[in-house]
Amino acid sequence: MNLKALSLTALFAAFIALLGFLPPVFVPFFPLVPLTLHSLGPILAGAVLGAERGFYAVALFWLLLLAGLVFAAGSTGPAVFLGPTGGYIIGFGLAAFIIGALYSRFPPAAKRSPFLAAAQEFCFLAIGSLSIYAAGIFWLMILTKMSLTQAIWLNLLFIPGDCVKIILCIIIRRRLLPLLPAASGTLR
Amino acid sequence: MSRPPRPAQPRLKRFFAALPPGGKLLALCILSLITFYSSNLWFLAALSLAAPLLFLLCGFSLRDLWRQLRLFAVFSLCLSIFQLFNSTAAMAAADGLRLFGLTASAVFISAVTAGSALLRALERCLKIFAPLGLNPRQTALALALVLRFLPLLQQTYAELRQAQKARDSAKLRLRGQTQLLSLTLMRLIEAQENIAEAIAARGFEAAAAPTEKQLQKKKDIG
Numbered sequence: 001m002n003l004k005a006l007s008l009t010a011l012f013a014a015f016i017a018l019l020g021f022l023p024p025v026f027v028p029f030f031p032l033v034p035l036t037l038h039s040l041g042p043i044l045a046g047a048v049l050g051a052e053r054g055f056y057a058v059a060l061f062w063l064l065l066l067a068g069l070v071f072a073a074g075s076t077g078p079a080v081f082l083g084p085t086g087g088y089i090i091g092f093g094l095a096a097f098i099i100g101a102l103y104s105r106f107p108p109a110a111k112r113s114p115f116l117a118a119a120q121e122f123c124f125l126a127i128g129s130l131s132i133y134a135a136g137i138f139w140l141m142i143l144t145k146m147s148l149t150q151a152i153w154l155n156l157l158f159i160p161g162d163c164v165k166i167i168l169c170i171i172i173r174r175r176l177l178p179l180l181p182a183a184s185g186t187l188r
Numbered sequence: 189m190s191r192p193p194r195p196a197q198p199r200l201k202r203f204f205a206a207l208p209p210g211g212k213l214l215a216l217c218i219l220s221l222i223t224f225y226s227s228n229l230w231f232l233a234a235l236s237l238a239a240p241l242l243f244l245l246c247g248f249s250l251r252d253l254w255r256q257l258r259l260f261a262v263f264s265l266c267l268s269i270f271q272l273f274n275s276t277a278a279m280a281a282a283d284g285l286r287l288f289g290l291t292a293s294a295v296f297i298s299a300v301t302a303g304s305a306l307l308r309a310l311e312r313c314l315k316i317f318a319p320l321g322l323n324p325r326q327t328a329l330a331l332a333l334v335l336r337f338l339p340l341l342q343q344t345y346a347e348l349r350q351a352q353k354a355r356d357s358a359k360l361r362l363r364g365q366t367q368l369l370s371l372t373l374m375r376l377i378e379a380q381e382n383i384a385e386a387i388a389a390r391g392f393e394a395a396a397a398p399t400e401k402q403l404q405k406k407k408d409i410g
Contacts, residue, residue, distance in 0.1 A: 150274075
């Protein structure tokens with residue numbers, strides 16, 4: 001990885017951390033896991049940086065979180081990984097990798113049909129977001145001994161918010177793309 | 189002018205702070221494994237009491253303790269109440285205590301270990317993955333860069349938000365939030381290029397440092 005790509009990856013790791021500083025909103029019927037803008041960071045990192053660098057950005061964020069230097073869901077340190085939000089935080093890396101891989105394997109052709117390209121991007125990001133849910137649900141089931149059905153029902157509360165984050169991610173990615181070739185010679 | 193003397197730290201805090209951070213992380217991992225497989229209420233209750241007690245004995249105030257643990261205490265209570273409807277009272281108590289005990293222990297370790305020391309320990313741990321292609325030197329630089337970008341991002345976000353509020357007094361809506369986040373990233377993408385160039389100018393290469401064999405080969409060619 002060259003220096004520019006490395007510093008761009010570090011910037012996205014810092015962006016993921018910045019989103020963690022924004023205050024979480026607690027859902028009344030499911031106070032265990034708060035609603036935050038946080039998952040926007042990893043899906044954007046995957047969409048912009050690609051699979052490996054996106055994952056690397058999330059891994060950097062994990063290290064800082066473990067060291068207690070940044071926040072996630074209002075808390076920090078190793079406790080975050082052991083708490084109910086731990087699965088979602090691990091899922092961030094999975095999401096960044098899957099989204100990056102999907103973007104590089106099936107690049108959306110915005111010039112041919114902008115609507116189709118946006119729909120395609122929405123699908124990629126939704127698949128990535130689902131991987132966050134999968135990791136989160138798995139961890140919740142282990143930690144709280146919830147059944148799969150219960151955990152899935154509770155997670156349905158986050159879907160409208162995640163749809164909004166996906167739309168935000170598509171818009172931000174399109175605005176950033178023209179800047180990226182200058183920032184890193186290897187990125188699209 | 190002489191500096192006022194720093195208050196002496198309690199012996200227990202000095203003891204825990206002096207322990208190697210890697211060892212503390214390892215101990216936490218082992219504790220979490222034991223806790224996950226244990227449903228013994230006495231053990232879980234003892235752990236839930238011991239961690240906050242150690243926190244207090246290390247010189248932290250009750251207020252500090254409450255500030256650090258209130259979120260996890262509420263989480264654990266909610267979890268116990270939720271589990272009460274799904275299983276027995278003992279199981280519900282065990283689930284709540286397990287979560288609280290573990291998170292309290294993790295919070296205690298964070299409190300008695302400096303962030304920089306923990307980061308250095310993590311960097312040392314990363315050396316294990318060097319044969320798999322992970323470059324610890326590069327990771328250390330990336331971590332330093334993240335710490336450099338974080339206040340810059342916060343500052344840029346706050347400035348832009350202030351400017352947006354001044355222009356449009358209405359509440360920050362989705363469109364405004366999109367603009368705000370894009371603009372913050374756009375500004376920082378330009379700034380990070382300059383930072384990367386400055387690092388390169390100081391002779392730092394992001395790629396792995398050349399081995400002696402490679403250097404010798406270079407010399408021979410030269």
